[in-house]
Amino acid sequence: MALSQELARGTVMPIVLALLNEQPMYGYELVKTVNDRTNGVLQFKEGTLYPLLHKMQSQRLIKAQWETAEDTGKQRKYYHITSKGEKLLTESKTQWQQLSEAVNVLLALG
Amino acid sequence: MALSQELARGTVMPIVLALLNEQPMYGYELVKTVNDRTNGVLQFKEGTLYPLLHKMQSQRLIKAQWETAEDTGKQRKYYHITSKGEKLLTESKTQWQQLSEAVNVLLALG
DNA sequence: GTATAATACATCGGAACACGATGTATCGAT
DNA sequence: ATCGATACATCGTGTTCCGATGTATTATAC
Numbered sequence: 001m002a003l004s005q006e007l008a009r010g011t012v013m014p015i016v017l018a019l020l021n022e023q024p025m026y027g028y029e030l031v032k033t034v035n036d037r038t039n040g041v042l043q044f045k046e047g048t049l050y051p052l053l054h055k056m057q058s059q060r061l062i063k064a065q066w067e068t069a070e071d072t073g074k075q076r077k078y079y080h081i082t083s084k085g086e087k088l089l090t091e092s093k094t095q096w097q098q099l100s101e102a103v104n105v106l107l108a109l110g
Numbered sequence: 111m112a113l114s115q116e117l118a119r120g121t122v123m124p125i126v127l128a129l130l131n132e133q134p135m136y137g138y139e140l141v142k143t144v145n146d147r148t149n150g151v152l153q154f155k156e157g158t159l160y161p162l163l164h165k166m167q168s169q170r171l172i173k174a175q176w177e178t179a180e181d182t183g184k185q186r187k188y189y190h191i192t193s194k195g196e197k198l199l200t201e202s203k204t205q206w207q208q209l210s211e212a213v214n215v216l217l218a219l220g
Numbered sequence: 221g222t223a224t225a226a227t228a229c230a231t232c233g234g235a236a237c238a239c240g241a242t243g244t245a246t247c248g249a250t
Numbered sequence: 251a252t253c254g255a256t257a258c259a260t261c262g263t264g265t266t267c268c269g270a271t272g273t274a275t276t277a278t279a280c
Contacts (some may be wrong), residue, residue: 001268003205006236009119009266011209015216022218028228038212048267050230064117070275072230093217095113099121100210103150106125107203111238116265119237138257158238160259184246185255 002043012044012052013016014092017085020062024080027053053079111151118152122162125152127195130172134190134207137163163189169197 002006019025019033031044056062064081069076082087104110111118127133129143141154166172172189179186191199214220 003209003215006267007124007202007205007209008213009237011213012267014117014214018217019184020143026228027131029173033217037215041208042216046229047269047271052266054230055185059235073229076228083171085181091237092117096213097116097219100118100214100244102151102258103118103121103125103206104146104210106144107128107206107254109203109207116238119266122238136257139258155239156258157240157242157260161261162237164259182247182256186257 001045002040008042010095011042012048013056014089014096015042016052016056017037017047017061017081017089017092020079020081021086021089024065024075024078025080028076059084061088111155111216121206122154123166124160124167124199126159126162127171127199127202130189130191131196131199134175134184134188136188144174147155152217166195169194170187171198 006109006110009105016030019030025033027046027049027050031046031049034042034044041071053062057064060082062081062085065078065080067076125144127142129140135143137156139161141156141159142155144152163172163174167174167189170192172195173189175188175190177186177188178184
């Protein structure tokens with residue numbers, strides 16, 4: 001996860017929900033997007049993401065759909081968020097804000 | 111940890127370091143202090159904290175000292191931070207800020 | 221043209237962390 | 251005399267994440 005510590009634990013699912021809330025994406029795309037947007041601070045691993053996507057699918061937070069890329073002809077599994085996933089995303093955002101505030105106070109960061 | 115999710119994983123050690131950097135404290139006091147200062151958003155559990163304190167002591171991040179409370183006469187194990195702990199605290203704060211920034215971007219929270 | 225890197229999916233075992241349950245002991249309040 | 255709070259502790263379990271490993275295709279480099 002690039003951060004040497006295990007600080008980022010628990011953030012993966014909320015981040016996946018947030019990205020899929022913007023637009024449907026496939027797994028490999030999620031990995032690259034997170035890496036790009038955070039300048040490598042967060043780096044999803046495939047060994048983390050693929051099992052998580054399957055789990056989220058079984059929990060009906062997301063749905064999957066195979067598509068063939070127009071350019072490359074490769075098979076891609078696109079995921080899109082469900083209404084149940086949207087609800088969890090909203091809750092997760094609130095929880096993250098609460099956690100963030102609490103940790104900032106305790107670490108004396110304002 | 112009060113937050114229903116496992117979002118707060120990895121924050122316990124940095125928080126302990128930050129509090130002990132203010133002043134020496136004993137375990138039970140750390141539990142109550144975190145609960146108070148975050149209005150219950152974060153709640154350290156004794157089953158989490160005591161083993162962690164032992165581990166941090168073995169890593170020479172903190173040192174322990176038994177003292178007898180003047181008021182109650184109870185035995186309390188006071189922990190204070192070491193210079194090695196201070197260094198880790200500095201790094202942990204930076205890591206937290208990086209993580210916080212990255213997650214805020216991805217969750218579209220500014 | 222053939223090797224290598226990138227794309228794109230997947231599984232599995234292990235490690236780290238946090239927690240609930242449980243235990244001991246003391247002290248103050250009811 | 252009982253109960254809750256204080257104050258320490260251990261241990262097994264569950265969750266999450268990761269590295270290693272595997273398959274297959276496509277684009278790039280030599």
